Amino acid sequence: MNEFLPRGWGVQGERGIAFVITGPSGAGKSSVIAALLRRDPKLAFSVSATTRPKRPDEVDGRDYYFVSEAAFDRLVAEGKLLEWTTYQGHRYGTPRSEVVDRLALGQDVVLNVEVRGALAILNAGLSHPVVLVFMVPPTRDELIRRIRARGTESPDILQARLAIANEEVKLIPAFHYLVVNDDLAAAVARVEAIVAAERARIVPWPT
Protein backbone atom coordinates (compact mmCIF):
# COMPACT_ATOMS: atom_id res chain seq x y z
CA MET A 1 0.00 0.00 0.00
CA ASN A 2 1.41 3.40 -0.96
CA GLU A 3 2.25 5.33 2.20
CA PHE A 4 0.59 8.54 0.99
CA LEU A 5 -2.89 6.98 1.02
CA PRO A 6 -4.86 8.24 4.01
CA ARG A 7 -6.02 5.66 6.53
CA GLY A 8 -9.22 3.93 5.38
CA TRP A 9 -8.43 4.32 1.68
CA GLY A 10 -6.73 2.08 -0.85
CA VAL A 11 -6.55 1.21 -4.52
CA GLN A 12 -8.63 -1.61 -5.95
CA GLY A 13 -5.55 -3.46 -7.19
CA GLU A 14 -4.62 -4.39 -3.63
CA ARG A 15 -7.81 -6.41 -3.31
CA GLY A 16 -9.16 -8.95 -5.79
CA ILE A 17 -11.24 -7.57 -8.67
CA ALA A 18 -13.71 -9.60 -10.76
CA PHE A 19 -13.44 -8.71 -14.46
CA VAL A 20 -16.50 -10.03 -16.27
CA ILE A 21 -16.10 -10.20 -20.05
CA THR A 22 -19.23 -10.67 -22.08
CA GLY A 23 -20.56 -10.03 -25.57
CA PRO A 24 -22.35 -11.83 -28.36
CA SER A 25 -21.12 -15.14 -29.75
CA GLY A 26 -18.50 -14.17 -32.32
CA ALA A 27 -17.16 -11.17 -30.39
CA GLY A 28 -13.91 -13.05 -29.77
CA LYS A 29 -14.06 -13.18 -25.96
CA SER A 30 -12.23 -16.50 -25.57
CA SER A 31 -9.24 -15.50 -27.74
CA VAL A 32 -8.87 -12.16 -25.98
CA ILE A 33 -9.10 -13.77 -22.53
CA ALA A 34 -6.56 -16.49 -23.45
CA ALA A 35 -4.06 -13.82 -24.52
CA LEU A 36 -4.79 -11.77 -21.41
CA LEU A 37 -4.15 -14.71 -19.06
CA ARG A 38 -0.86 -15.52 -20.78
CA ARG A 39 0.33 -11.94 -20.29
CA ASP A 40 -0.79 -11.27 -16.71
CA PRO A 41 -0.07 -13.91 -14.05
CA LYS A 42 -2.13 -11.98 -11.50
CA LEU A 43 -5.27 -12.82 -13.48
CA ALA A 44 -7.00 -16.15 -12.78
CA PHE A 45 -9.66 -17.57 -15.09
CA SER A 46 -12.99 -18.59 -13.61
CA VAL A 47 -13.89 -21.89 -15.28
CA SER A 48 -17.65 -22.17 -15.81
CA ALA A 49 -19.71 -25.32 -15.53
CA THR A 50 -21.83 -26.31 -18.52
CA THR A 51 -24.10 -29.08 -19.72
CA ARG A 52 -23.19 -28.54 -23.37
CA PRO A 53 -21.02 -31.18 -25.07
CA LYS A 54 -17.27 -30.63 -25.12
CA ARG A 55 -15.84 -29.51 -28.46
CA PRO A 56 -12.76 -31.40 -29.75
CA ASP A 57 -10.36 -28.51 -28.97
CA GLU A 58 -11.65 -27.98 -25.45
CA VAL A 59 -10.21 -29.39 -22.23
CA ASP A 60 -12.41 -30.29 -19.24
CA GLY A 61 -11.43 -28.15 -16.24
CA ARG A 62 -9.56 -25.63 -18.41
CA ASP A 63 -12.24 -24.31 -20.78
CA TYR A 64 -15.29 -25.52 -18.86
CA TYR A 65 -16.30 -28.09 -16.30
CA PHE A 66 -18.39 -30.34 -18.53
CA VAL A 67 -21.11 -31.83 -16.33
CA SER A 68 -24.31 -33.83 -16.75
CA GLU A 69 -27.77 -32.32 -16.32
CA ALA A 70 -28.06 -34.15 -12.98
CA ALA A 71 -24.69 -32.83 -11.76
CA PHE A 72 -25.70 -29.30 -12.79
CA ASP A 73 -28.97 -29.70 -10.85
CA ARG A 74 -26.94 -30.64 -7.78
CA LEU A 75 -24.67 -27.59 -8.13
CA VAL A 76 -27.77 -25.39 -8.24
CA ALA A 77 -29.48 -27.16 -5.34
CA GLU A 78 -26.37 -26.95 -3.14
CA GLY A 79 -25.96 -23.21 -3.80
CA LYS A 80 -22.59 -23.77 -5.44
CA LEU A 81 -23.25 -21.44 -8.39
CA LEU A 82 -23.01 -17.67 -8.29
CA GLU A 83 -25.30 -17.45 -11.32
CA TRP A 84 -26.56 -19.75 -14.05
CA THR A 85 -28.46 -19.33 -17.28
CA THR A 86 -29.68 -21.33 -20.25
CA TYR A 87 -28.23 -20.44 -23.62
CA GLN A 88 -29.29 -22.23 -26.81
CA GLY A 89 -30.65 -25.19 -24.86
CA HIS A 90 -27.63 -25.75 -22.59
CA ARG A 91 -27.01 -24.54 -19.06
CA TYR A 92 -23.99 -22.51 -17.99
CA GLY A 93 -23.07 -21.54 -14.46
CA THR A 94 -20.31 -19.83 -12.49
CA PRO A 95 -19.03 -21.95 -9.56
CA ARG A 96 -18.84 -19.77 -6.47
CA SER A 97 -15.47 -21.32 -5.54
CA GLU A 98 -13.88 -20.22 -8.84
CA VAL A 99 -14.58 -16.60 -7.96
CA VAL A 100 -15.05 -16.04 -4.24
CA ASP A 101 -12.07 -18.01 -2.93
CA ARG A 102 -9.61 -16.40 -5.34
CA LEU A 103 -10.88 -12.88 -4.74
CA ALA A 104 -10.46 -13.47 -1.02
CA LEU A 105 -6.81 -14.36 -1.67
CA GLY A 106 -6.33 -11.05 -3.51
CA GLN A 107 -6.25 -12.55 -7.00
CA ASP A 108 -8.06 -10.86 -9.86
CA VAL A 109 -10.55 -13.16 -11.58
CA VAL A 110 -11.60 -13.07 -15.25
CA LEU A 111 -15.02 -14.46 -16.11
CA ASN A 112 -16.30 -15.30 -19.59
CA VAL A 113 -20.06 -15.37 -19.20
CA GLU A 114 -23.03 -14.54 -21.37
CA VAL A 115 -24.74 -11.22 -21.03
CA ARG A 116 -27.44 -11.91 -18.46
CA GLY A 117 -24.99 -13.98 -16.42
CA ALA A 118 -22.63 -11.00 -16.33
CA LEU A 119 -25.32 -8.77 -14.86
CA ALA A 120 -26.16 -11.51 -12.34
CA ILE A 121 -22.51 -11.49 -11.18
CA LEU A 122 -22.77 -7.75 -10.56
CA ASN A 123 -25.79 -8.38 -8.34
CA ALA A 124 -24.46 -11.50 -6.61
CA GLY A 125 -23.31 -9.54 -3.57
CA LEU A 126 -19.56 -10.17 -3.91
CA SER A 127 -17.62 -8.14 -1.37
CA HIS A 128 -15.10 -7.27 -4.11
CA PRO A 129 -15.32 -4.87 -7.05
CA VAL A 130 -16.99 -6.24 -10.20
CA VAL A 131 -15.99 -4.68 -13.54
CA LEU A 132 -18.24 -5.40 -16.53
CA VAL A 133 -16.74 -5.36 -20.03
CA PHE A 134 -18.90 -5.77 -23.13
CA MET A 135 -17.00 -6.92 -26.21
CA VAL A 136 -18.34 -6.44 -29.72
CA PRO A 137 -17.08 -6.98 -33.26
CA PRO A 138 -16.56 -3.75 -35.24
CA THR A 139 -19.70 -4.22 -37.38
CA ARG A 140 -22.75 -6.44 -37.84
CA ASP A 141 -21.32 -7.71 -41.13
CA GLU A 142 -18.18 -8.82 -39.29
CA LEU A 143 -20.31 -10.54 -36.63
CA ILE A 144 -22.10 -12.51 -39.36
CA ARG A 145 -18.79 -13.39 -40.98
CA ARG A 146 -17.35 -14.66 -37.68
CA ILE A 147 -20.38 -16.75 -36.78
CA ARG A 148 -20.27 -18.29 -40.28
CA ALA A 149 -16.52 -18.95 -40.01
CA ARG A 150 -17.17 -21.03 -36.89
CA GLY A 151 -18.74 -23.64 -39.13
CA THR A 152 -22.30 -22.63 -38.39
CA GLU A 153 -23.59 -23.72 -41.79
CA SER A 154 -27.29 -23.88 -41.03
CA PRO A 155 -29.02 -20.58 -41.85
CA ASP A 156 -31.43 -21.28 -38.99
CA ILE A 157 -28.65 -21.39 -36.40
CA LEU A 158 -27.03 -18.29 -37.88
CA GLN A 159 -30.35 -16.44 -37.69
CA ALA A 160 -30.89 -17.64 -34.11
CA ARG A 161 -27.45 -16.40 -33.03
CA LEU A 162 -27.99 -13.03 -34.68
CA ALA A 163 -31.37 -12.71 -33.00
CA ILE A 164 -29.78 -13.49 -29.61
CA ALA A 165 -26.99 -10.97 -30.32
CA ASN A 166 -29.58 -8.30 -31.13
CA GLU A 167 -31.21 -8.89 -27.74
CA GLU A 168 -27.88 -8.96 -25.92
CA VAL A 169 -26.61 -5.63 -27.21
CA LYS A 170 -29.70 -3.94 -25.81
CA LEU A 171 -28.15 -4.54 -22.38
CA ILE A 172 -24.90 -2.68 -23.18
CA PRO A 173 -25.99 0.34 -21.07
CA ALA A 174 -25.75 -1.81 -17.93
CA PHE A 175 -22.02 -2.42 -18.55
CA HIS A 176 -19.04 -0.30 -17.58
CA TYR A 177 -16.81 -0.60 -20.64
CA LEU A 178 -17.20 -1.31 -24.36
CA VAL A 179 -14.31 -3.02 -26.12
CA VAL A 180 -14.40 -3.22 -29.91
CA ASN A 181 -12.58 -6.33 -31.10
CA ASP A 182 -11.47 -5.31 -34.60
CA ASP A 183 -8.01 -6.80 -34.06
CA LEU A 184 -6.96 -9.33 -31.43
CA ALA A 185 -3.83 -7.52 -30.19
CA ALA A 186 -5.62 -4.17 -30.04
CA ALA A 187 -8.57 -5.67 -28.17
CA VAL A 188 -6.23 -7.36 -25.68
CA ALA A 189 -4.47 -4.03 -25.12
CA ARG A 190 -7.84 -2.33 -24.52
CA VAL A 191 -8.86 -4.88 -21.89
CA GLU A 192 -5.40 -4.68 -20.29
CA ALA A 193 -5.82 -0.91 -20.01
CA ILE A 194 -9.14 -1.43 -18.24
CA VAL A 195 -7.50 -3.92 -15.86
CA ALA A 196 -4.63 -1.52 -15.10
CA ALA A 197 -6.94 1.47 -14.63
CA GLU A 198 -9.32 -0.40 -12.31
CA ARG A 199 -6.36 -1.54 -10.20
CA ALA A 200 -5.39 2.13 -9.76
CA ARG A 201 -8.90 3.22 -8.74
CA ILE A 202 -9.10 4.83 -5.30
CA VAL A 203 -11.69 3.23 -3.03
CA PRO A 204 -12.66 3.17 0.64
CA TRP A 205 -10.66 0.45 2.29
CA PRO A 206 -12.44 -2.23 4.32
CA THR A 207 -10.90 -2.33 7.79
Place this chain on the structure above:
Amino acid sequence: MNEFLPRGWGVQGERGIAFVITGPSGAGKSSVIAALLRRDPKLAFSVSATTRPKRPDEVDGRDYYFVSEAAFDRLVAEGKLLEWTTYQGHRYGTPRSEVVDRLALGQDVVLNVEVRGALAILNAGLSHPVVLVFMVPPTRDELIRRIRARGTESPDILQARLAIANEEVKLIPAFHYLVVNDDLAAAVARVEAIVAAERARIVPWPT
Protein backbone atom coordinates in the same frame (compact mmCIF):
# COMPACT_ATOMS: atom_id res chain seq x y z
CA MET B 1 -19.65 5.10 -33.07
CA ASN B 2 -19.87 1.31 -32.88
CA GLU B 3 -23.13 0.17 -34.49
CA PHE B 4 -23.99 -2.20 -31.64
CA LEU B 5 -24.43 0.64 -29.14
CA PRO B 6 -28.12 1.25 -28.47
CA ARG B 7 -29.50 4.67 -29.35
CA GLY B 8 -28.80 7.19 -26.60
CA TRP B 9 -25.58 5.50 -25.48
CA GLY B 10 -21.95 5.99 -26.40
CA VAL B 11 -18.40 5.65 -25.13
CA GLN B 12 -16.62 8.57 -23.50
CA GLY B 13 -13.81 8.49 -26.08
CA GLU B 14 -16.13 9.87 -28.73
CA ARG B 15 -16.51 13.06 -26.72
CA GLY B 16 -13.76 15.13 -25.17
CA ILE B 17 -12.56 14.06 -21.71
CA ALA B 18 -10.69 16.27 -19.23
CA PHE B 19 -7.85 14.38 -17.53
CA VAL B 20 -6.71 16.32 -14.48
CA ILE B 21 -3.31 15.24 -13.15
CA THR B 22 -2.37 16.42 -9.72
CA GLY B 23 -0.10 15.48 -6.84
CA PRO B 24 2.48 17.01 -4.56
CA SER B 25 5.45 18.95 -5.88
CA GLY B 26 8.03 16.26 -6.68
CA ALA B 27 5.52 13.64 -7.86
CA GLY B 28 6.83 14.04 -11.40
CA LYS B 29 3.62 15.27 -13.05
CA SER B 30 5.30 17.45 -15.69
CA SER B 31 7.62 14.70 -16.96
CA VAL B 32 4.81 12.16 -17.15
CA ILE B 33 2.52 14.60 -18.95
CA ALA B 34 5.25 15.58 -21.44
CA ALA B 35 5.78 11.91 -22.35
CA LEU B 36 2.04 11.33 -22.56
CA LEU B 37 1.52 14.24 -24.98
CA ARG B 38 4.35 13.04 -27.23
CA ARG B 39 2.78 9.58 -27.47
CA ASP B 40 -0.90 10.48 -27.95
CA PRO B 41 -1.80 13.19 -30.49
CA LYS B 42 -5.43 13.12 -29.37
CA LEU B 43 -4.37 14.66 -26.04
CA ALA B 44 -4.07 18.46 -25.82
CA PHE B 45 -2.33 20.17 -22.91
CA SER B 46 -4.18 22.88 -21.04
CA VAL B 47 -1.63 25.63 -20.46
CA SER B 48 -2.23 27.35 -17.12
CA ALA B 49 -1.75 31.03 -16.39
CA THR B 50 0.57 31.95 -13.53
CA THR B 51 2.07 34.98 -11.84
CA ARG B 52 5.21 33.11 -10.81
CA PRO B 53 8.47 33.95 -12.61
CA LYS B 54 9.45 31.85 -15.60
CA ARG B 55 12.24 29.33 -15.00
CA PRO B 56 15.10 29.25 -17.53
CA ASP B 57 13.94 25.97 -19.13
CA GLU B 58 10.32 27.06 -19.48
CA VAL B 59 8.63 28.54 -22.55
CA ASP B 60 5.82 31.10 -22.30
CA GLY B 61 2.66 29.67 -23.86
CA ARG B 62 3.97 26.11 -23.76
CA ASP B 63 4.59 25.48 -20.05
CA TYR B 64 2.55 28.36 -18.68
CA TYR B 65 1.17 31.71 -19.71
CA PHE B 66 3.38 33.92 -17.55
CA VAL B 67 1.32 36.97 -16.66
CA SER B 68 1.55 39.96 -14.34
CA GLU B 69 -0.54 40.28 -11.20
CA ALA B 70 -2.66 42.89 -12.96
CA ALA B 71 -3.23 40.65 -15.98
CA PHE B 72 -4.19 37.79 -13.67
CA ASP B 73 -6.67 40.08 -11.90
CA ARG B 74 -8.25 40.88 -15.27
CA LEU B 75 -8.56 37.17 -16.18
CA VAL B 76 -10.37 36.59 -12.90
CA ALA B 77 -12.60 39.66 -13.25
CA GLU B 78 -13.60 38.75 -16.80
CA GLY B 79 -14.52 35.18 -15.82
CA LYS B 80 -11.84 33.76 -18.08
CA LEU B 81 -10.55 31.23 -15.54
CA LEU B 82 -12.21 27.90 -14.73
CA GLU B 83 -10.42 27.87 -11.36
CA TRP B 84 -7.53 29.63 -9.71
CA THR B 85 -5.55 29.19 -6.51
CA THR B 86 -2.57 30.59 -4.71
CA TYR B 87 0.36 28.26 -4.15
CA GLN B 88 3.49 29.37 -2.31
CA GLY B 89 2.71 33.04 -2.89
CA HIS B 90 1.96 32.86 -6.62
CA ARG B 91 -1.35 32.54 -8.41
CA TYR B 92 -2.19 29.78 -10.87
CA GLY B 93 -5.32 29.51 -12.98
CA THR B 94 -6.86 27.42 -15.73
CA PRO B 95 -8.03 29.52 -18.71
CA ARG B 96 -11.55 28.44 -19.67
CA SER B 97 -10.62 28.55 -23.36
CA GLU B 98 -7.81 26.00 -22.91
CA VAL B 99 -10.31 23.43 -21.72
CA VAL B 100 -13.86 24.20 -22.85
CA ASP B 101 -13.19 24.96 -26.52
CA ARG B 102 -11.08 21.86 -27.07
CA LEU B 103 -13.49 19.54 -25.28
CA ALA B 104 -16.27 20.89 -27.49
CA LEU B 105 -14.18 19.90 -30.52
CA GLY B 106 -13.91 16.35 -29.18
CA GLN B 107 -10.29 16.65 -28.06
CA ASP B 108 -9.13 15.18 -24.77
CA VAL B 109 -7.48 17.74 -22.53
CA VAL B 110 -4.74 17.10 -19.95
CA LEU B 111 -4.47 19.53 -17.05
CA ASN B 112 -1.57 19.83 -14.63
CA VAL B 113 -3.03 21.63 -11.64
CA GLU B 114 -2.48 21.61 -7.92
CA VAL B 115 -4.73 19.57 -5.70
CA ARG B 116 -7.45 22.04 -4.76
CA GLY B 117 -7.54 23.32 -8.34
CA ALA B 118 -8.15 19.77 -9.55
CA LEU B 119 -11.20 19.44 -7.33
CA ALA B 120 -12.41 22.84 -8.51
CA ILE B 121 -12.27 21.59 -12.13
CA LEU B 122 -14.49 18.66 -11.16
CA ASN B 123 -17.03 21.11 -9.77
CA ALA B 124 -16.73 23.71 -12.55
CA GLY B 125 -19.80 22.37 -14.36
CA LEU B 126 -18.08 21.21 -17.55
CA SER B 127 -20.49 19.30 -19.78
CA HIS B 128 -17.75 16.72 -20.41
CA PRO B 129 -16.36 13.95 -18.24
CA VAL B 130 -13.63 14.95 -15.77
CA VAL B 131 -11.17 12.26 -14.67
CA LEU B 132 -9.03 13.01 -11.61
CA VAL B 133 -5.62 11.38 -11.28
CA PHE B 134 -3.49 11.79 -8.17
CA MET B 135 0.21 11.10 -8.70
CA VAL B 136 2.57 10.28 -5.83
CA PRO B 137 6.18 9.21 -5.43
CA PRO B 138 6.62 5.68 -4.11
CA THR B 139 7.64 6.83 -0.60
CA ARG B 140 8.05 9.92 1.57
CA ASP B 141 11.82 9.46 1.48
CA GLU B 142 11.72 9.58 -2.30
CA LEU B 143 9.55 12.72 -2.19
CA ILE B 144 12.15 14.42 0.01
CA ARG B 145 14.94 13.28 -2.30
CA ARG B 146 13.14 14.68 -5.37
CA ILE B 147 12.34 18.03 -3.80
CA ARG B 148 16.01 18.34 -2.73
CA ALA B 149 17.23 17.35 -6.22
CA ARG B 150 15.27 20.28 -7.65
CA GLY B 151 17.80 22.57 -6.08
CA THR B 152 15.66 23.48 -3.12
CA GLU B 153 18.58 24.04 -0.78
CA SER B 154 16.84 25.95 1.96
CA PRO B 155 15.58 23.64 4.72
CA ASP B 156 12.70 26.08 5.28
CA ILE B 157 11.42 25.68 1.72
CA LEU B 158 11.85 21.92 1.89
CA GLN B 159 9.88 21.83 5.15
CA ALA B 160 7.19 24.08 3.65
CA ARG B 161 6.80 21.83 0.59
CA LEU B 162 6.58 18.71 2.74
CA ALA B 163 3.96 20.36 4.93
CA ILE B 164 1.93 21.29 1.84
CA ALA B 165 2.30 17.73 0.49
CA ASN B 166 1.03 16.34 3.79
CA GLU B 167 -2.08 18.49 3.48
CA GLU B 168 -2.56 17.62 -0.18
CA VAL B 169 -2.50 13.84 0.24
CA LYS B 170 -5.38 14.12 2.71
CA LEU B 171 -7.54 14.93 -0.34
CA ILE B 172 -6.65 11.70 -2.20
CA PRO B 173 -10.07 10.16 -1.39
CA ALA B 174 -11.75 12.77 -3.63
CA PHE B 175 -9.78 11.52 -6.66
CA HIS B 176 -10.58 8.70 -9.05
CA TYR B 177 -7.16 7.15 -9.63
CA LEU B 178 -3.83 6.90 -7.80
CA VAL B 179 -0.70 6.62 -9.94
CA VAL B 180 2.55 5.78 -8.20
CA ASN B 181 5.47 7.32 -10.05
CA ASP B 182 8.33 5.01 -9.13
CA ASP B 183 9.62 4.93 -12.71
CA LEU B 184 8.82 7.40 -15.49
CA ALA B 185 7.96 4.85 -18.21
CA ALA B 186 5.83 2.77 -15.84
CA ALA B 187 3.97 5.86 -14.60
CA VAL B 188 3.31 7.00 -18.18
CA ALA B 189 1.95 3.52 -19.00
CA ARG B 190 -0.34 3.68 -15.96
CA VAL B 191 -1.78 7.04 -16.99
CA GLU B 192 -2.16 5.83 -20.58
CA ALA B 193 -4.13 2.85 -19.30
CA ILE B 194 -6.44 5.22 -17.44
CA VAL B 195 -6.88 7.32 -20.60
CA ALA B 196 -7.66 4.23 -22.71
CA ALA B 197 -10.06 2.79 -20.14
CA GLU B 198 -11.95 6.06 -19.68
CA ARG B 199 -12.35 6.35 -23.46
CA ALA B 200 -13.99 2.90 -23.46
CA ARG B 201 -16.41 3.77 -20.67
CA ILE B 202 -20.09 3.41 -21.61
CA VAL B 203 -22.12 6.54 -20.89
CA PRO B 204 -25.51 8.05 -21.76
CA TRP B 205 -25.12 9.97 -24.96
CA PRO B 206 -26.25 13.61 -25.12
CA THR B 207 -28.65 13.97 -28.05
